[in-house]
Amino acid sequence: MEKISQKGFFSFLYDCFRWNMQGGVPFQIFRLFLIAGMVFGLYAYSHQARHGLEVTGMSNIVSWGFYISNFTFLVGVAAAAVMLILPAYMFHDPDFHRVVLIGEGLAVGALVMCLSFITVDLGGPLQAWHLIPGIGLFNFPSSILAWDVIVLNGYLLLNALVPLYILYSHYMGRKADERKYRPFVFLSIFWAFSIHMVTAFLYQGLPARPFWNNPLMGPRFLASAFAAGPSLIILVLATIHSFTSFKIEKQVFHKLRLIIVVSAIINLIMLFSEIFKEFYFPTHHSISAMYLFFGLEGHNALVPWIWTSIGCNVVATLILAFNPGDNSPKVLLPACLVLFIAIWMEKGIGLIVPGLIPSPMGEIVDYLPTWVELGVTLGIFCLGITVVSWLIHPALIIEERYDQLTGSAKE
Amino acid sequence: MVSRKDKEGQVKKKNLLDSQTSRRSFLKGASIAAAAGSAALVTGCVPGAEAGSSEEFSLKWEEYFKKHYRLMTQEEKDETIARLVKLAKLQYDLDIQMSSRPPQEQVLYGYAFNITRCEGFMDCVKACVKENNQDRKSKTQYIRTFEMEPGQLDPSTGDGKYFHEVPVDNKFYMGVQCFQCENAPCIKACPTKATWREPDGIVVVDYDWCIGCRYCMAACPYWGRRFNWGKPEIPQEEINTKQHYLGNRIRPKGKVEKCTFCVQRTREGKLPACAEACPTGARVFGNLLDPDSEIRYVLKHKKVFRMKEELGTDPKFWYFID
Ligand code: SF4
Ligand code: SF4
Numbered sequence: 001m002e003k004i005s006q007k008g009f010f011s012f013l014y015d016c017f018r019w020n021m022q023g024g025v026p027f028q029i030f031r032l033f034l035i036a037g038m039v040f041g042l043y044a045y046s047h048q049a050r051h052g053l054e055v056t057g058m059s060n061i062v063s064w065g066f067y068i069s070n071f072t073f074l075v076g077v078a079a080a081a082v083m084l085i086l087p088a089y090m091f092h093d094p095d096f097h098r099v100v101l102i103g104e105g106l107a108v109g110a111l112v113m114c115l116s117f118i119t120v121d122l123g124g125p126l127q128a129w130h131l132i133p134g135i136g137l138f139n140f141p142s143s144i145l146a147w148d149v150i151v152l153n154g155y156l157l158l159n160a161l162v163p164l165y166i167l168y169s170h171y172m173g174r175k176a177d178e179r180k181y182r183p184f185v186f187l188s189i190f191w192a193f194s195i196h197m198v199t200a201f202l203y204q205g206l207p208a209r210p211f212w213n214n215p216l217m218g219p220r221f222l223a224s225a226f227a228a229g230p231s232l233i234i235l236v237l238a239t240i241h242s243f244t245s246f247k248i249e250k251q252v253f254h255k256l257r258l259i260i261v262v263s264a265i266i267n268l269i270m271l272f273s274e275i276f277k278e279f280y281f282p283t284h285h286s287i288s289a290m291y292l293f294f295g296l297e298g299h300n301a302l303v304p305w306i307w308t309s310i311g312c313n314v315v316a317t318l319i320l321a322f323n324p325g326d327n328s329p330k331v332l333l334p335a336c337l338v339l340f341i342a343i344w345m346e347k348g349i350g351l352i353v354p355g356l357i358p359s360p361m362g363e364i365v366d367y368l369p370t371w372v373e374l375g376v377t378l379g380i381f382c383l384g385i386t387v388v389s390w391l392i393h394p395a396l397i398i399e400e401r402y403d404q405l406t407g408s409a410k411e
Numbered sequence: 412m413v414s415r416k417d418k419e420g421q422v423k424k425k426n427l428l429d430s431q432t433s434r435r436s437f438l439k440g441a442s443i444a445a446a447a448g449s450a451a452l453v454t455g456c457v458p459g460a461e462a463g464s465s466e467e468f469s470l471k472w473e474e475y476f477k478k479h480y481r482l483m484t485q486e487e488k489d490e491t492i493a494r495l496v497k498l499a500k501l502q503y504d505l506d507i508q509m510s511s512r513p514p515q516e517q518v519l520y521g522y523a524f525n526i527t528r529c530e531g532f533m534d535c536v537k538a539c540v541k542e543n544n545q546d547r548k549s550k551t552q553y554i555r556t557f558e559m560e561p562g563q564l565d566p567s568t569g570d571g572k573y574f575h576e577v578p579v580d581n582k583f584y585m586g587v588q589c590f591q592c593e594n595a596p597c598i599k600a601c602p603t604k605a606t607w608r609e610p611d612g613i614v615v616v617d618y619d620w621c622i623g624c625r626y627c628m629a630a631c632p633y634w635g636r637r638f639n640w641g642k643p644e645i646p647q648e649e650i651n652t653k654q655h656y657l658g659n660r661i662r663p664k665g666k667v668e669k670c671t672f673c674v675q676r677t678r679e680g681k682l683p684a685c686a687e688a689c690p691t692g693a694r695v696f697g698n699l700l701d702p703d704s705e706i707r708y709v710l711k712h713k714k715v716f717r718m719k720e721e722l723g724t725d726p727k728f729w730y731f732i733d
Binding site: 051052053054056058059060061063064118121122123124125126127128130131136137138139142143144145146149202203206207208209355356358359360361362363 | 475479482549551555557565566567568569571587596599600601602603604605619620621622623624625626628629630631632633634636637638639640641642663664665666667722
């Protein structure tokens with residue numbers, strides 16, 4: 001490492017740590033809440049580790065539940081960082097360039113959550129080393145789950161290392177060398193699409209489950225993620241804008257809104273196309289969709305869930321499209337929140353659970369997560385938010401200092 | 412935690428059979444650190460966390476680092492079986508026999524189910540549960556029987572939960588289980604190759620290699636797989652002590668299991684427990700490569716069909732009508 005100032009990588013790490021320990025009282029209280037959530041999650045998980053997955057609501061019929069649902073949804077959130085990366089690095093959009101690090105921080109947090117959800121879902125988490133190529137046996141390229149392990153970890157590395165390099169350069173007071181990181185940015189754009197497609201293929205590739213075995217799965221995944229992810233980014237940016245000294249251009253919100261609207265509309269069109277296919281001429285294969293939307297034989301746990309989700313989805317999309325508040329945050333932010341939650345409901349439980357109901361032998365059971373699953377999930381969400389805040393907090397400080405240093409801070 | 416494990420590790424080094432390979436010692440070094448970190452949290456699954464004695468602990472520790480069954484030499488298979496037998500003695504005070512008997516040459520197992528004869532008594536289910544040491548608490552069953560309306564042939568339209576006297580007039584019965592697909596989606600799905608098809612056609616699971624991700628369960632079009640949601644519970648006196656490594660040995664919690672055509676019996680030349688228990692003779696089992704076998708007779712002379720033929724899974728399980 002070339003020496004420009006007497007500062008080095010260790011002082012970089014130390015400063016990041018130090019900055020993280022500082023911050024106002026509300027910030028610390030917020031962190032305490034996160035820690036409490038994680039502790040509760042650990043408690044719930046220790047319960048599950050002791051008794052096995054029987055303490056969850058899953059069964060031999062609904063063999064994947066809340067964990068895998070959240071995992072699936074969060075892959076989309078992680079991939080959505082590409083919607084900042086693409087304009088920022090490829091088109092050199094200055095507005096996006098300022099916030100792209102936040103997007104990448106979010107992606108890292110989402111990926112940490114994804115990997116945690118997979119781990120807590122395993123029956124033998126301690127055997128997970130069987131997956132590591134070299135010491136384990138990795139069923140590649142046959143198993144799509146093996147692909148998923150590769151793409152998720154690769155994306156995590158890319159999204160951690162590129163910002164790390166840029167931040168470190170800025171910390172040292174020099175410009176990050178674009179020639180060095182540009183190839184990796186290209187790679188991460190391609191990779192973002194791949195984590196999506198591979199995760200969709202996980203389900204799409206199973207002829208045993210007609211509800212998933214549907215070529216629209218991958219594209220719909222992309223569309224819904226590019227609506228939900230940027231919605232979350234808007235919410236995070238708005239939070240940063242109002243609670244820190246780091247100010248974000250109005251333009252960023254406008255552009256993100258457009259991305260969300262386009263994606264959300266494409267998502268709705270594809271949803272409509274799926275519903276048409278399932279219900280215009282219902283076949284044997286429509287039975288899971290029937291269960292999801294209308295219930296079967298008195299089992300209708302998901303019916304209110306999915307209709308709430310669709311309702312919220314349509315309303316939020318309309319609001320964002322017609323923009324009644326003229327980009328006023330009072331309208332924009334709630335609409336983004338509603339859209340985000342609607343897609344979480346639909347792409348999480350609404351996608352995974354009905355794929356397993358009824359069983360291939362026609363048996364119908366309902367699924368409800370238990371307190372253990374909810375607790376572990378809460379813990380993982382707190383972990384993810386903690387990771388994001390630990391990454392973004394020092395990143396913003398470094399960026400602000402660098403802006404002052406180079407005098408390029410825009411007012 | 413660390414120091415305890417280190418101590419145990421030394422005890423182990425002194426009195427255990429195995430020869431150290433570099434791969435193993437690397438793994439051990441790496442894992443002690445990792446296990447120590449997570450031990451407090453995952454006491455449920457750390458090998459030996461519940462161990463009563465140091466011998467039990469070191470056996471479990473050894474077990475934790477063993478290879479995939481298919482990569483083991485015969486010697487290593489014998490070693491792991493010796494450890495499992497000892498563990499059964501220590502944990503359950505049971506004298507079990509465990510085999511690792513390989514497939515016989517020139518054998519490919521096939522099964523045929525006579526829908527005309529089956530009367531829904533479910534003796535097969537009971538025999539299977541007993542033979543294969545299935546968890547009694549969760550009522551795990553590999554075989555399901557469905558009471559069918561005339562005019563239907565798809566079990567998903569039938570009633571799988573009948574609790575009345577059988578046979579009922581004008582109904583018929585169909586049993587389903589894992590069909591030992593030749594082109595099995597479950598095998599393709601497994602990320603760790605913990606499930607595979609043996610040369611005699613039986614699809615097996617290495618219970619110790621499985622990580623419990625349940626992707627294979629989602630992938631199976633016939634609902635042939637079951638998961639050990641908790642630790643299996645079987646009354647001591649009902650445990651079948653004649654076991655096979657790939658068959659009916661007692662499964663750890665958090666692993667997937669399935670019908671193995673009773674590998675522990677069939678490789679010894681016996682019938683699977685279900686076929687033996689059936690009072691009506693509806694179940695035909697045999698070697699597909701033997702032209703004189705009953706199964707070949709059925710396939711040649713009866714009208715047979717298989718389930719979900721359109722998926723191309725090529726099951727080794729046929730239904731036929733007299
Ligand atoms: S029936 Fe299911 S579990 Fe059995 S081999 Fe076929 S796919 Fe695998
Ligand atoms: S549950 Fe076990 S056997 Fe099934 S796919 Fe996962 S690792 Fe393989």
